[in-house]
Amino acid sequence: MIDKQIASAAQAVADIPDGASLAVGGFGLSGNPMTLIEALHAQGTTELSVVSNNCGVDDWGLGILLGSQRIRKMTSSYVGENKEFERQFLEGDLELELTPQGTLAEKLRAGGSGIAAFFTQTGVGTQVAEGGLPRRHNPDGSVAVASPVKEVRSFDFHGEQRDFVLEESITTDFALVHAFKGDRHGNLVFNKAARNFNPLAAMAGRVCIAQVEQLVEPGEIDADSIHLPGVFVHRVVEVGGDIEKRIERRTVRPSTDSATQGGN
Structure with a gap:
């Protein structure tokens, strides 16, 4: 039996060296592997080349690595919401390979599928x-x-x-992803919007590290419910379901009085 469980996020990212390339899941702040990002930040890894849809915000997501100037290059499709990103790019501290969103998704998928280019x-x-x-x-x-x-x-x-x-397709040294559920063989299930770039990033990394909210035994996830098979995943860390999950901008619609007036 292949047990891919790692005791802590710090242990899971310990061998990511300076200068490594990373594929990181998430869309906006949805599905960001924050525990792994924070562990990587804590160990001081720098000069990273990161492939991700965006770079978080100033104090969350990949933004915490960017704010400490740990990222040398970003390959992204969206670079808004982050003033520090703008500053570093315009002042020459950060390299940016801006890529159309669908193309970026296919570059990651192709890399994970053994396709060199398309x-x-x-x-x-x-x-x-x-x-x-x-x-x-x-x-x-x-x-x-x-x-x-x-x-x-x-x-x-x-x-x-x-x-x-x-x-050309994209492959990276490591991938960091977030999943709702996983087993010790690395089979993953993503929850709603968090099933964004996470499966694609996982496929592209030569070593994929997944943080999961729930860790279950092999066989407990129905085979038809698996979103990403364990063949793409090398390490699994359980982080629990009470981790902080942020959104960039909360938008609500003004309530109406219909409910209080007996409307349906």
């Missing part, structure tokens, strides 16, 4: 394909590193010739 229509006719997007600035604001030109090829698609841009 063609997509997304980005054709833009700087995504033609190059020139700033990746790193000089301190004076000029562009130090720009995105390269990518191969574009025409294919017969649905009876017409269309252009497609070649995108």
Whole structure:
């Protein structure tokens, strides 16, 4: 029997070295593997190259690593909500590879599936394909590193010739993900919106570390209910269900008086 349970988050991330590449699950602040991120922050790992949909906010998610200047490069599709991210990028302290969201998801999935590259229509006719997007600035604001030109090829698609841009897949040294439930073999179940980039990030990491709210015995999760099989997961840490879960912006609709007036 393969028991992948690790006693603590600190032990689970202890061998992540300076300069490592990470695929990290989450969308906004939903499904962020916070316990693992905090453990990585506590051990002082730096010069990280991180692939994640976004970089959290100033004091939560990947933002806590960014705020301590532990991240050298971000590969993301959304970079809002984080003033420190903006400052570091514009002042030349952070490299950014901005990637369309669907393309980023497919790059991670492809990497985990053993596919080296793929063609997509997304980005054709833009700087995504033609190059020139700033990746790193000089301190004076000029562009130090720009995105390269990518191969574009025409294919017969649905009876017409269309252009497609070649995108390389992503694999990373490690992956950090959050799941609602897992067993000691690494089979994972994600809850609602937390099933966002977490399965894809897990697939892309050569070593995947999963924090789970509930840890159960092998066989207790129905096979048809497993969202990610344990073949992609190498370490599992139970963090409990009472961990803090934040949202970026709480929006509520004003209540109506219909309920108090007997309306349905």
